[in-house]
Amino acid sequence: MILSVSPHAASRVARRGLVALAALALAVPLRQAAAQVDGGDGFLFHRPNAALTLRVGYAQPSADSKVFSFTTGLLTLGKGNFAGGALATDLEFPISNRTALMFGVGLSASDARSEYRDFVDNNDLPIEQRTEFRRVPISVGVKYFLAA
Numbered sequence: 001m002i003l004s005v006s007p008h009a010a011s012r013v014a015r016r017g018l019v020a021l022a023a024l025a026l027a028v029p030l031r032q033a034a035a036q037v038d039g040g041d042g043f044l045f046h047r048p049n050a051a052l053t054l055r056v057g058y059a060q061p062s063a064d065s066k067v068f069s070f071t072t073g074l075l076t077l078g079k080g081n082f083a084g085g086a087l088a089t090d091l092e093f094p095i096s097n098r099t100a101l102m103f104g105v106g107l108s109a110s111d112a113r114s115e116y117r118d119f120v121d122n123n124d125l126p127i128e129q130r131t132e133f134r135r136v137p138i139s140v141g142v143k144y145f146l147a148a
Contacts, residue, residue, distance in 0.1 A: 051092040051100075059086040059108035059135065075114040075131060082133045084110030092143065102141040109134045 063079035088106030
C-alpha cells in the first residue's frame with residue numbers, strides 16, 4: 001500500500017510538530033525558573049490575588065417537568081427547542097494557601113418560533129409566536145487544592 005501526502009498537508013504537520021517541540025522546550029526552563037523565583041509553588045512570579053474564568057458552552061435542559069410538557073403540548077415545540085448557547089464567568093479569591101472562594105454567574109438562552117397546535121386565527125391561519133427560555137444560575141463555591 002502506498003500513501004501519498006500533499007506537500008501542503010506535510011508542511012502543516014511539520015509546523016504543528018515544531019510548535020509542540022518549542023512548547024516542550026520552553027516548559028522545562030519556565031518551571032525551573034518558577035521554582036527558583038517563588039519557592040516552587042507553581043507560579044512564575046507569585047500566587048495571584050484573584051482569578052477570572054470565562055466559559056462558553058451549550059446548555060441542554062432535560063425538559064421533563066410539567067411546564068415543559070404543557071408548552072410542548074400546546075405549541076409546535078420539542079424538547080430540543082429549549083437548548084441553546086451558554087456563557088458563564090467565575091471570580092475567585094484565595095482565602096488561604098490551599099483554599100479559594102468563588103462567585104459565579106451564567107446565562108443560557110434559547111429562542112424558537114412556534115405555532116399553536118390546535119388553534120387558528122379568524123382567517124384560518126396559524127397563530128404564530130416566539131418562545132424564549134432563559135436560565136441565569138448564580139453560584140458561590142469553595143475550591144480546595146489537593147496538592148500545594
